[in-house]
Amino acid sequence: MNNVGRMTTILKQILNSYKLLGECLSVTRVENMLQIHRFSSDIRNSSQTYNELYKYWYNRFISDDILEPEESAGYIFAHLFNKKTISLVPQSCMNNLIPHEKISYVNDLCVKRLKRMPIQYILGEWDFFGVNLKMKPPVFIPRPETEELVKHVLQCIKCRLNNHGSKNSPLKILEIGCGSGAITLSLLHNLKHENVKFVAIDATSHAVQLSKENSKLLNLDMLTKLQILHIECGVAKSILLEKFAPFDIIVSNPPYIPTSDMKNLPDEISMYEDNIALHGGNKGLDVIDGILELAKHMLTKNGSIWLEVDSSHSSIFRTSYADWMVESYKDLFDNFRFCHFRKSI
Structure with missing residues (x-):
């Protein structure tokens, strides 16, 4: 049995007992987790520009009915350049290839958003009325x-x-x-x-x-x-x-x-x-x-x-x-x- 097969078996075994805030994981969510796993493996071995990866995640957020998909992708990719919004990132930077060490990092952030984690918790900070605040769940x-x-x-x-x-x-x-x-x-x-x-x-x-x-x-x-x-x-x-x-x-x-x-x-x-x-x-x-x-x-x-x-x-x-x-x-x-x-x- 390959790794994906093993993961499928394990996830289905815990499906009936694992709950998150009182709501059981659905089969759809299990399948989504497996798709994320497959995608993560694929892009680690491919060359991607920031813009290409941004477009992938933006479309993925739309297909997964993530609230505010454009803003979600924008904040995450702006964070990579220490900017507040994606509009502040020069297009020339977005056209550059992503360093190998950053691929897993941005992928992990986007996977958290797929799991419905609020962008404030993902970034660990948020601006409020002129001050920058550290954010932690819950x-x-x-x-x-x-x-x-x-x-x-x-x-x-x-x-x-x-x-x-x-x-x-x-x-x-x-x-x-x-x-x-x-x-x-x-x-x-x-x-x-x-x-x-x-x-x-x-x-x-x-x-x-x-x-x-x-x-x-x-x-x-x-x-x-x-x-x-x-x-x-x-x-x-x-x-x-x-x-x-x-x-x-x-x-x-x-x-x-x-x-x-x-x-x-x-x-x-x-x-x-x-x-x-x-x-x-x-x-x-x-x-x-x-x-x-x-x-x-x-x-x-x-x-x-x-x-x-x-x-x-x-x-x-x-x-x-x-x-x-x-x-x-x-x-x-x-x-x-x-x-x-x-x-x-």
Whole structure:
């Protein structure tokens, strides 16, 4: 029996027992893995230009129904030249033959994409609101919409700093569910010389660790302005945060996807990103309600809360949350995605 035959036998033997996030491997996926194996063997012994290999993978991504096939291939091949996008790579470079040692490397990256791994995890980094962040599964990947949330919060902070005057006490900002650190670190990057103090917390240790790694990479790990803490929930959260409270601003991109929508998530999300950072309970409000309850005790009298929410939540907040004055803002896709809460007078 040849190597491919042996591999087929082994994969079929484990098919009924091997699961990835609760979903069994399909025979189609087994066949795809075998095709990838055959292709990998073939190109190791052939001469390919970057452009030829790029076109192969671009077409392969299309045939395998990979989301954003052109962008996926483009980011991977741009990465080979230390560029952010394929448009920044000179065509003369793309026409060069690929060095033998790079063939396996680019092949491995593209195979990961065929397995639906998000491009951010494949590259191990991603740009967000002017900072470059290290990315690791299963920590939640920041989306373009969240950059808009940062814009709103940054404007709010600057306005409050202007009204804060020359007070000795810093403006204090709490982020709940910091993930990779995208929100807090991008804000602090823009406010390094301002009188501010950030506290960023997350319920998962791997997220806290990644936030700390990113703070060091960005030279933002300054204890006088930033604390990143692993705090799980409930009473422990309140006790640990009390020594930093009250906060002038609380910001969060919490889990807000309703239970009924979780089954509709693409494989890139459901297979790789932490469900804890996504699932918001029956109506998507479980964590949001917890944040608003905590804020009643942790927020200054004139404090603000900024949340990224599901598009269905805006109307609920306006009609059912009498303790709060709520303003809603649309994202770049014209959905009501951000809410600004202030205590009702």
